[in-house]
Amino acid sequence: MQKKRTEPTVFINPVPLVMVSCGDERGRSSIITVGWGGGLCADPPFVGIAVRRDRYSHGIITDAGEYAVNLPSRELLAAVDYCGTISGRDRDKFADTGLNPQPAGELDWTALIHECPVNLECRVEEVLRLGTHDFFVARVVASHVRETWTDDRGRIRAPSEELLAYCTGTYLSMGEELGSRGRSFGPGA
Ligand SMILES: Cc1cc2nc3c(=O)[nH]c(=O)nc-3n(C[C@H](O)[C@H](O)[C@H](O)COP(=O)(O)O)c2cc1C
Numbered sequence: 283m284q285k286k287r288t289e290p291t292v293f294i295n296p297v298p299l300v301m302v303s304c305g306d307e308r309g310r311s312s313i314i315t316v317g318w319g320g321g322l323c324a325d326p327p328f329v330g331i332a333v334r335r336d337r338y339s340h341g342i343i344t345d346a347g348e349y350a351v352n353l354p355s356r357e358l359l360a361a362v363d364y365c366g367t368i369s370g371r372d373r374d375k376f377a378d379t380g381l382n383p384q385p386a387g388e389l390d391w392t393a394l395i396h397e398c399p400v401n402l403e404c405r406v407e408e409v410l411r412l413g414t415h416d417f418f419v420a421r422v423v424a425s426h427v428r429e430t431w432t433d434d435r436g437r438i439r440a441p442s443e444e445l446l447a448y449c450t451g452t453y454l455s456m457g458e459e460l461g462s463r464g465r466s467f468g469p470g471a
Contacts, residue, residue: 296449301354301365301398302331303383304339305391306346312370313381313395314339315362317448318415319351327422329404332415338371343418347406348389352398355444356455361397362446363453388423399428399440 297317305311319331329351333340343349354362361379368375376383376393383393386403394401404420433439443457465471 296447296454299354299362299366299446299448299453300331301352301358301362301395302333302339302343302349303352303392303395304342304346304349305393306342307391308345310338310342310370311374311376311391311393312339312342313352313365313375313379314370315366322419327425328407328419329402329422330417330419332412332417334415338369340416342370343406344409344416346391348392349404349406349418349420350386350389350392350394351400351402351404352395353400354395354398354446356446358397359446359453386424387426394426399431399444400438401426 298320300316300319301313302316302319303311303313314333314337316331316333319329322328322330331349331351333343361381364379365375368378375381382396384396384401386392386394388403389405392403394403402422403424405423406418406420408419410417410419427438431438431440442459443455445456447454447456460466461471
Protein backbone atom coordinates (compact mmCIF):
# COMPACT_ATOMS: atom_id res chain seq x y z
CA MET A 283 0.00 0.00 0.00
CA GLN A 284 1.45 3.37 -1.03
CA LYS A 285 1.14 6.00 1.73
CA LYS A 286 1.64 9.73 1.86
CA ARG A 287 3.14 11.30 4.98
CA THR A 288 0.74 14.00 6.27
CA GLU A 289 0.66 16.50 9.10
CA PRO A 290 0.13 14.72 12.46
CA THR A 291 -3.61 13.97 12.61
CA VAL A 292 -6.23 12.67 15.05
CA PHE A 293 -8.03 10.71 12.34
CA ILE A 294 -9.49 7.74 14.21
CA ASN A 295 -12.85 7.01 12.60
CA PRO A 296 -15.72 6.23 12.79
CA VAL A 297 -16.55 7.36 16.32
CA PRO A 298 -19.59 6.67 18.48
CA LEU A 299 -21.63 9.73 19.43
CA VAL A 300 -22.85 10.59 22.91
CA MET A 301 -25.00 13.39 24.24
CA VAL A 302 -23.37 14.80 27.34
CA SER A 303 -25.74 16.62 29.68
CA CYS A 304 -24.41 18.94 32.35
CA GLY A 305 -25.63 21.38 34.95
CA ASP A 306 -24.14 23.46 37.73
CA GLU A 307 -24.92 25.18 41.01
CA ARG A 308 -25.66 28.47 39.25
CA GLY A 309 -28.54 26.91 37.33
CA ARG A 310 -26.73 26.72 34.00
CA SER A 311 -27.25 23.59 31.92
CA SER A 312 -26.59 22.24 28.45
CA ILE A 313 -26.45 19.16 26.26
CA ILE A 314 -23.36 18.83 24.07
CA THR A 315 -22.89 16.22 21.35
CA VAL A 316 -19.47 14.60 21.75
CA GLY A 317 -17.58 12.39 19.33
CA TRP A 318 -14.28 12.39 21.17
CA GLY A 319 -15.13 10.29 24.16
CA GLY A 320 -15.13 6.73 25.31
CA GLY A 321 -14.68 4.16 27.98
CA LEU A 322 -11.27 4.21 29.68
CA CYS A 323 -11.30 1.60 32.42
CA ALA A 324 -13.63 -1.28 33.32
CA ASP A 325 -12.94 -1.59 37.05
CA PRO A 326 -13.23 0.94 38.50
CA PRO A 327 -15.42 2.28 35.70
CA PHE A 328 -13.97 5.40 34.07
CA VAL A 329 -14.93 7.32 30.94
CA GLY A 330 -13.49 10.42 29.31
CA ILE A 331 -14.70 13.21 27.04
CA ALA A 332 -12.74 15.88 25.16
CA VAL A 333 -14.49 19.26 25.27
CA ARG A 334 -13.28 22.37 23.48
CA ARG A 335 -12.48 25.15 25.91
CA ASP A 336 -14.84 27.71 24.36
CA ARG A 337 -17.92 25.48 24.65
CA TYR A 338 -20.60 26.62 27.09
CA SER A 339 -20.59 23.07 28.47
CA HIS A 340 -16.87 23.29 29.25
CA GLY A 341 -17.45 25.97 31.92
CA ILE A 342 -20.40 24.09 33.39
CA ILE A 343 -18.53 20.78 33.65
CA THR A 344 -15.47 22.56 35.08
CA ASP A 345 -17.55 24.26 37.78
CA ALA A 346 -19.79 21.31 38.62
CA GLY A 347 -17.19 18.53 38.40
CA GLU A 348 -19.83 16.22 36.98
CA TYR A 349 -21.58 15.29 33.74
CA ALA A 350 -23.80 12.57 32.34
CA VAL A 351 -23.03 10.55 29.23
CA ASN A 352 -26.28 9.70 27.42
CA LEU A 353 -26.14 7.23 24.55
CA PRO A 354 -28.59 8.19 21.79
CA SER A 355 -30.34 5.67 19.57
CA ARG A 356 -30.82 6.41 15.87
CA GLU A 357 -34.27 7.98 16.19
CA LEU A 358 -32.65 10.79 18.21
CA LEU A 359 -30.47 11.91 15.28
CA ALA A 360 -32.17 15.31 14.89
CA ALA A 361 -31.57 16.07 18.58
CA VAL A 362 -27.96 14.84 18.33
CA ASP A 363 -27.33 17.18 15.39
CA TYR A 364 -29.11 20.10 17.11
CA CYS A 365 -27.16 19.70 20.35
CA GLY A 366 -23.97 19.51 18.31
CA THR A 367 -24.70 22.73 16.42
CA ILE A 368 -26.50 25.13 18.76
CA SER A 369 -24.95 26.42 21.99
CA GLY A 370 -26.64 26.22 25.36
CA ARG A 371 -25.50 29.81 25.81
CA ASP A 372 -28.25 30.83 23.39
CA ARG A 373 -30.96 28.19 23.72
CA ASP A 374 -32.49 25.71 26.16
CA LYS A 375 -31.72 22.48 24.34
CA PHE A 376 -34.06 20.33 26.43
CA ALA A 377 -36.98 22.61 25.53
CA ASP A 378 -36.00 22.97 21.86
CA THR A 379 -35.51 19.26 21.20
CA GLY A 380 -38.43 18.05 23.32
CA LEU A 381 -36.07 15.77 25.24
CA ASN A 382 -37.13 15.24 28.84
CA PRO A 383 -34.79 15.76 31.79
CA GLN A 384 -34.69 12.78 34.13
CA PRO A 385 -33.40 13.27 37.68
CA ALA A 386 -30.02 11.69 38.35
CA GLY A 387 -29.52 9.28 41.23
CA GLU A 388 -26.09 10.50 42.36
CA LEU A 389 -25.24 13.74 40.58
CA ASP A 390 -26.05 17.07 42.20
CA TRP A 391 -26.98 19.39 39.33
CA THR A 392 -27.03 17.35 36.14
CA ALA A 393 -30.20 15.91 34.58
CA LEU A 394 -30.10 12.72 32.50
CA ILE A 395 -31.80 12.51 29.10
CA HIS A 396 -34.86 10.31 29.55
CA GLU A 397 -35.10 9.31 25.85
CA CYS A 398 -31.54 7.92 25.71
CA PRO A 399 -31.43 4.16 26.43
CA VAL A 400 -28.16 4.37 28.38
CA ASN A 401 -27.22 7.05 30.93
CA LEU A 402 -23.93 7.13 32.80
CA GLU A 403 -23.60 9.44 35.80
CA CYS A 404 -20.00 10.67 35.93
CA ARG A 405 -17.89 12.55 38.49
CA VAL A 406 -14.79 14.28 37.16
CA GLU A 407 -11.55 13.11 38.79
CA GLU A 408 -8.88 14.48 36.41
CA VAL A 409 -8.74 17.15 33.74
CA LEU A 410 -6.01 16.89 31.12
CA ARG A 411 -5.32 20.31 29.62
CA LEU A 412 -4.33 19.41 26.09
CA GLY A 413 -4.76 22.55 23.96
CA THR A 414 -7.93 23.45 22.11
CA HIS A 415 -9.68 20.68 24.08
CA ASP A 416 -9.55 19.52 27.68
CA PHE A 417 -10.07 15.86 28.49
CA PHE A 418 -12.39 15.24 31.45
CA VAL A 419 -11.64 11.87 33.02
CA ALA A 420 -14.56 10.79 35.18
CA ARG A 421 -15.62 7.90 37.37
CA VAL A 422 -19.01 6.40 36.53
CA VAL A 423 -20.94 6.51 39.79
CA ALA A 424 -24.28 5.18 38.51
CA SER A 425 -25.62 3.69 35.27
CA HIS A 426 -29.12 3.27 33.84
CA VAL A 427 -29.91 0.99 30.89
CA ARG A 428 -33.19 0.44 29.03
CA GLU A 429 -34.62 -2.78 30.39
CA THR A 430 -34.96 -4.44 26.97
CA TRP A 431 -31.23 -3.84 26.37
CA THR A 432 -30.20 -6.05 29.29
CA ASP A 433 -30.19 -9.85 29.40
CA ASP A 434 -31.15 -12.00 32.38
CA ARG A 435 -27.55 -11.85 33.68
CA GLY A 436 -27.64 -8.06 33.69
CA ARG A 437 -25.29 -7.71 30.69
CA ILE A 438 -26.00 -4.96 28.19
CA ARG A 439 -27.17 -6.23 24.79
CA ALA A 440 -27.75 -3.20 22.56
CA PRO A 441 -29.21 -3.92 19.11
CA SER A 442 -26.45 -2.67 16.79
CA GLU A 443 -28.94 -1.38 14.20
CA GLU A 444 -30.23 1.14 16.76
CA LEU A 445 -26.79 2.66 17.44
CA LEU A 446 -25.30 5.74 15.79
CA ALA A 447 -21.80 6.46 14.55
CA TYR A 448 -20.13 9.43 12.90
CA CYS A 449 -17.42 9.69 10.27
CA THR A 450 -16.06 12.89 8.67
CA GLY A 451 -19.25 14.93 8.66
CA THR A 452 -21.67 12.06 8.13
CA TYR A 453 -23.97 10.27 10.57
CA LEU A 454 -24.04 6.52 10.10
CA SER A 455 -26.20 3.71 11.37
CA MET A 456 -24.57 0.52 12.49
CA GLY A 457 -26.12 -2.72 11.36
CA GLU A 458 -24.26 -5.18 9.21
CA GLU A 459 -22.51 -7.71 11.44
CA LEU A 460 -19.11 -8.64 10.05
CA GLY A 461 -17.93 -11.20 12.58
CA SER A 462 -17.84 -12.19 16.22
CA ARG A 463 -15.12 -11.37 18.72
CA GLY A 464 -12.58 -14.18 19.02
CA ARG A 465 -14.05 -16.08 16.05
CA SER A 466 -13.09 -13.87 13.12
CA PHE A 467 -9.61 -15.22 12.35
CA GLY A 468 -8.03 -18.49 11.38
CA PRO A 469 -9.37 -21.25 9.13
CA GLY A 470 -13.09 -20.99 8.47
CA ALA A 471 -13.23 -17.25 9.32
C1 LIG B 1 -21.08 14.98 15.42
C2 LIG B 1 -20.52 16.01 16.35
C3 LIG B 1 -19.49 15.68 17.22
C4 LIG B 1 -18.95 16.64 18.09
N1 LIG B 1 -17.96 16.30 18.95
C5 LIG B 1 -17.46 17.23 19.82
C6 LIG B 1 -16.45 16.87 20.76
O1 LIG B 1 -16.00 15.72 20.84
N2 LIG B 1 -16.00 17.84 21.60
C7 LIG B 1 -16.46 19.14 21.55
O2 LIG B 1 -15.99 20.00 22.33
N3 LIG B 1 -17.42 19.50 20.67
C8 LIG B 1 -17.93 18.57 19.81
N4 LIG B 1 -18.92 18.92 18.93
C9 LIG B 1 -19.40 20.31 18.89
C10 LIG B 1 -20.40 20.63 20.03
O3 LIG B 1 -21.34 19.59 20.22
C11 LIG B 1 -21.14 21.93 19.69
O4 LIG B 1 -20.21 22.98 19.53
C12 LIG B 1 -22.21 22.30 20.71
O5 LIG B 1 -23.08 23.24 20.14
C13 LIG B 1 -21.63 22.87 22.00
O6 LIG B 1 -22.67 23.19 22.86
P1 LIG B 1 -22.45 24.14 24.13
O7 LIG B 1 -21.89 25.46 23.60
O8 LIG B 1 -23.81 24.28 24.74
O9 LIG B 1 -21.47 23.46 25.02
C14 LIG B 1 -19.46 17.97 18.07
C15 LIG B 1 -20.51 18.29 17.20
C16 LIG B 1 -21.04 17.32 16.35
C17 LIG B 1 -22.18 17.68 15.43
